[in-house]
Amino acid sequence: MCENKINTLAAQIADVLWCKSGISANVDNLSWVLQRFRIEEKQARQIDKAELREIIKVISTVPTGKQRHYRYALDHILSYLKEECLWDLPEEAEKRLVDRDNQWISQIACEAGNAGKIFTRYEAEKCQIYAQLGSVPLELVILVIAFEVAPLTLRHIAQILSNADSIVNRDDQPRLRVYHVLHNEGEEKRYTHYYLSLFCYRVLHDFYASHVKAISEDQILSVLNHWSAKRKLPEGMSFNWQYRFQILWFTHYRIPALLLKDLSYPERHVGFSTEHTVKSTTHLFDVDWDLNWYENPIVKNKKLKWLHTPLIKSLLASTHTIVEPPWNAENILPKMLYLYTADLLVYGGVKKSSLATSTIEKYTNLIKWLEPFPLSYADATNEEALLQWASTLYRSVEGESSQLMVYYFLKFMSVQELTETLDLATFTAPTTVPSVNAFRIELPAFDAVINALIKAPSLNPLRNLFAVLAALLGNFGMLRRGEVTRLRNRDFSFDSNSGLLTIRVTHTAEGKTKSGHSRVVHTTIPTCYRNFFKAALVIKARCDGDSPFIGFEGEAFYSRQLYYLLPVTRALKAILGRLVTFHHLRHSGAHLLMIQALRGVSQTPKGYRIGTHPLEQELMSNEAINCRFKYWLEGRPFSRVNHGVLLDEVCGQIGHAHYATTRFSYLHDIEWLLPIVSPAHCGYTPTAYSHQELRYLLGLSPASNDLSRVLTSISPAYANKSTDAKRAEKVVLTEDCLRSVVFKTKALKQPPFNGDHYQRWQTSILQCQSNFINYLFRQMLAAKRIDFISLSQVWCQGAKHPGKAVEKACITALKTLPPVELSSDEKSLVMQLACNVKNAQAFSKVFRHKEWQWLTCSFELATNRKLRSDRQEMILRTQFCREKEKITVKRHAFGQTQLTICLYPKFETSESVMRFAYQFLIQIQSNKELS
Incomplete structure (x- = not known):
């Protein structure tokens, strides 16, 4: 350097x-x-x-x-x-x-004494605010933020007071957006949201209405010192004032030291904004790749077109003639650059929502660097290969400005469904703040994702099941994408009664953990999702402990990622926005764990749990929290355990060695903290308000007579008082009650929740495509004896993905053949037919289809020895038979020439598989509907 x-x-x-x-x-x-x-x-x-x-x-x-x-x-x-x-x-x-x-x-x-004096004086003068609707002294506004929002630095307070857009609404609940202090020009602009009480909201709202000039840190320091000097209170430097704010929160609100730092410095948490633009979810299980791209070597013989520049010209000319190119097995970069260009045209860049054409052309002028380093589809979906490619590309570029252009492109790739495993940490200087894609999925939105995965057509109901399980493990198990894919049958245990799921995340033959260490995760699964795990345990009951939990036996790692995890990513993007990735499920699970841990130690009253959604109510119940931490509590209540090591326990469950990693990269925003750990900031805490306070909080004038009408409508206790008591006594209300009046909060419109997720998946089994793998699974379910090993072998050596319905041409061909029979030992299928070209073509159409490649054939040609059979033998060898298949020719004295074909599995399997195969074929031949 x-x-x-x-x-x-x-x-x-x-x-x-x-x-x-x-x-x-x-x-x-x-x-x-x-x-x-x-x-x-x-x-x-x-x-x-x-x-x-x-x-x-x-x-x-x-x-x-x-x-x-x-x-x-x-x-x-x-x-x-x-x-x-x-x-x-x-x-x-x-x-x-x-x-x-x-x-x-x-x-x-050391500032405790000074802080106490200042806070006492602040409380005494606070009543002035109630009498001055619309006009609040600057010094009191500063102290309101410092004593009731967070013990921020004077620099942050100055920024809040200078920005009238600091109050942002989310679901009719105001929050305070505090931007991080930037220490150099190249830093990304970030912010953190803070909890805003109704009183603080009213003070700031009135202040912004009457002040338009920016305020500096020096001005705030001067105002505070002037206010203190007039009252013979101690003055101080900027850091002295923050020390006073901090010690007040430490002693008055009893905020632990580590959480006090989190409140004091917005830079310790990264905030995010939600994007709810629900798109169609019918495409979740679409297949836009070919497994041959992975299983066969790629022959590079085609020069690809780069269509991003024509796209820009097309949009400028308003012709819209450029069609999005498909993925290419040899090189995905032309399409990725096309998507990057389209994203810049629609959404703009990091700092501006609309970019000039010249800027877009500058950002997308990357061909000279990308062409020497093509990225195949297979490598794009391989985490190690993708990182190696990106590192090689980045190092090949000279100059900071050029590297920045490449970094922007890599950042775009890191949130695309195909390449979301790309870790940007390699491309940010280690002496700068790490990059983080902050987002959290609330439980109602997560349930919408699960519903979409159940409903979306997939051609195979097991794909839906495995995708749902992957999403549940990513969220409630806090697992990384690779950890979900590598999870083995032996790595978890599940109690279907309590919903307790215990997961062992460790090294496997397919890869190691990111930290290099194993961990055991304890979590609880909501009631409505438990049957998915019960079904998976039944399905996989006879499988090897080392085989993958997600997917078929013997299914390749890349196949499991494409067919089960990629649909989850698509669902997240369709419902929550284009920047959301599978990894955000882990962020959301970590946040849920933190909330449960803090709720446990704070002993929130049972009737006052977070949220109104059934999932929130269940997971925040004492029963769910105690069940999750049962391994740690060991029969003791939360009040009897060492709270000082709670955060270490939370981090250990997530797989982090330090809380710093958890709070910066996973615990986004901070507005959720105070309502849990500080009773003074809890919406359910009953508080006695004077009439003057209530008029101010409700936005009424100090002399308004309308207060009694409002209070009568929201407080039955107040309504039942006598007139004299109403005038003389303070009114006991909760913050939540007052918010419902001020913000006219209504129950948010949410999709109906009836917990029938598993039943809907079962229904989809009956409605899935009519092919043999689906038929076989249905019959095994009906017989209550699932041989998943045999099912996997049929899948693996048969059609694999996707299992389309039986083609009409195959059905027609099968109906022209004689009835299929089941051998007496039920180990093979038998067919007797004339040895002619017509039958050979029909037989090949049906049984040479990849869906039946798990069967092998043997042929026995019985001919009349008095007749020549040269032609039949030639047809048998050239039209029916394939290499290495057994042929037997027998001659008999009487009768017609006849060909007997035996079809038997290439592997050892249970008799039921061949019986179900026989039933499947017979139902087609007899024009019966497949059951």
Whole structure:
């Protein structure tokens, strides 16, 4: 790294730490250490013991007076790498950072007395706000944010007060959007949403209505110090004021230290916005690839067209004549670049929703870099091969601006259904904040995804089942895409009564875990989804423990990803937006686990659980939470366990070594925290309000007489009071009750929920395509004896995916043949027919179809020895028989020439398979409807 970049990084580290603590090492000292630490050369976000000892050794060689300053700078660099860049540090460095956390607690504790005095004065003057509808003093607005929203820095408070769009609504519930502080020009603009009480909403709403000028951090500091000086309260620097806010939240609201940091700094969590544009879901199981692309080598003999430039010209001319190209086995990049161009034309870029044509042409001018590095379809769906390709491409590009253009393209690829396994961490500098695609799927939306997977036509009901199971494991099991695909039958246990699912995530023959360590996940499955796991256990009861849980026996890894996980990704994108990926199921499961853990320790009253959806109510019940943490509680209530290690337990379930990874990459936004851990911010907490307060909160004028009418409509207790009591006594209400009046909150319109998911999947089995694999599965279900091993062998050596209905030509041909018979031992099918070309053609049409390739044939030609049989033998060998199939020719004294064909499986199987095959063929031959 050149000296300029080192100095820039040093200045950034100093700025970040000063913003958070008001303390930072000297920039020159930071630069000196960075020049010798050489962290910029590392690819992984990790420092080992040897590297740490080496830099400490280097520092020890300088004069004693400088050593203390350089060690101080080293601590700040390590803190920055750990907290901001999520690096893994050796134990020795971790201990140094723990000491810094203890120092932080000591520093904010020193302001406890000052914070108490200021808060007492704030509470006393707070009543002024109620009497001044539409006009709130600036100092009180600042203190409202600091004491009732979050203990933010003055820089963040200035940003909030300068941006009238900071209040955003979600489902009629206002939230406060706080943008992250940017420390260099190239940083991505991010934000975090905070919980906004009704009182805070009203204060900010009135403030924005009367103030239009931007406010700086220095102005806020000046206002606070002026307010304090007039009241003979202590003044302070910016960091002193935040220390006061923080210690107040620590002591008054009893927020634990780690969660207090989360509230204090928006940069610790990444927010997101939802996109609900539900599209058709009939395409979820469409197949736009060919398995031959994986099973046979690709012959590169065709030059592909790049249609992204004609697309731009077509749209500019409003002709719309360019048709989206299909996927190509040899190289998917021409189509991927076409899709990238279309995305830029429709949605714009990261900073602007509409881009100039010249900008789009600049972003998509990538052919010179892409052509030398084609990406086959098979490699695009292979996580390791895809990452290797992307790394090779990125390293081949020279110049930061050119690499940035390629990075934008790779970022687009990372959210496409085909290439969503691409990890962008490799392409971001380890000394910067990691990239994160923040999103969380709420339970009602997840249920819509499951419904779509059940309903979508797939040609094979087992595809629907395995896709549903993959989605459930990704969400409730918090599994990565590869972990779901690699999960074996032996890796989990399920209690259908309680819904407790225990999953062992470990190395298998198909791959290793991302962390290199195994973990055991404990989760609970909602009642409406449990039958899917029960069905899977019944289906796979006789299967080998090492075979994959998702998919057929012997099915290839790539096939399982394409046919079962890809439909889940498509469903997510169709229902929740184009940027949502399978990995967001894991994010959502991690969030659910965190909520359940905090609800457990906070002992939320049973009647006040989060959400109105049946899934939310069930999973937030005491029973579900205690069941999930049964392994940890060991029979004790949450009040009797060490809450200090709860977050470590949560991280262990997810597979993270540190909470920093979990909270930044998985726990998006922060508005969900306070209503759980702070009773003062819980919507269900009864509070006694004065009439003056209620008028202000309800948006009524201070002298309004309409208050009594409103209160009578929402509070039966108030309505039953006498007139004198109504005037004299405070009114006890909850925040939720007041919100329902102010925001006119109505029950959100949700799809009807009746929990019949499994029944609808069972119905789909009867409605699926009429082919043998589906017929065989139906008959096994009806007989209550599923031989999944034989079913898999029939599938594997037969048609595989997709199992289309029997072709009309095959049905016609089968009806022209003599009736199929079942051998006496029920191990083969037998057919006796004349040995002629017509029968040979009909036989080949039916039994040479790939659906019956799991059968092999033997032929016995019986001829009259008095007649010549040369022609029949020639027809048999050339029209009926194939290589290595057995032919026997027998001669008899009397009778006609007759050909007997025996069809038997290429593998050992149960007798029922051949019996069901016989029934299937006979029903077609006899014009009966397949049952």
